[in-house]
Amino acid sequence: MxxxxxxxxxxxxxxxxxxxxxxxxxxxxxxxxxxxHDRLGVREAAFLCTSDSLYLASVSPDGWPYIQHRGGPKGFIKVLDERHIGFADYRGNRQYITTGNLRTEKRVALFVMDYPNRRRLKLLGYATELDADSPQLEALRDEDYPARVERGFVIEVAAFDWNCSQHITPRYDQARIDLIMANQQESS
Structure with missing residues (x-):
């Protein structure tokens, strides 16, 4: 293969x-x-478990591609095993485009970005929706995150690829900026 x-x-x-x-x-x-590149290794698991967002692409029944941002606290993406990841789906704008698309086509593509370090992991897979009362959803919840969980998604990983860092502009969250500023003040 x-x-x-x-x-x-x-x-x-x-x-x-x-x-x-x-x-x-x-x-x-x-x-x-x-x-x-069809089974997640230690490098991929470590990357995914420290991410706080992803971009999830699905396709409508009419063939239109759609991409949506999903986020949560660092670690909201759970690596369940070398072929499966999952995450709780928190209430958002309530359009439900991705959720609707997945009712007819399970294939998805994900981009998981690490902007500060200019890294990107692309994944292809098959999504399964977990409803809010599914016992499997408990493994995807983060009890310390106050957002309402509407459902969960488990992705069976079909393939992945690390992409080059060219053209990824570093971006920093507030915690990282605060740390940089504190270090600057200490060294002045």
Missing amino acids: GHRFAELLFSDPVKAVQTSENSRELYQRWEQGSDH
Whole structure:
């Protein structure tokens, strides 16, 4: 088996563009590497467990792509095992576009960003919705986070890929800014 991410996304038209842009040879070697990128390892688990947001893409029954931000406290993404992650879905704007889309198409794509360190993990998978009274949802809750949990999602990971850091602008949360400012004041 080759690189699972490439198997799923490098269609013939993608490969044709890679050929015309002179990157096909590079990705052909990548596809044949020993790491299949279909099971989460220690690096991926550590990254996911310290994240406080993700972008989740789904597709409508009419084929329209849709991307939505999901967030929570650091650690709201739970690594359940090497093939599954999950998270509690907190009440938001109540449009329910992603939730509705997942009722007809389970395939999703996720981007998990670490802006300060310019890192990005892309995941492909199949989403399962857990309703609010599902016993499985308890493992995804964070009792210290006051937001209302409406449901949960478990993602069966089909493939993942770490993306390059080029063009990721570092962004910092308030806690990080406060720490930087405190360090500046101490050194002055």
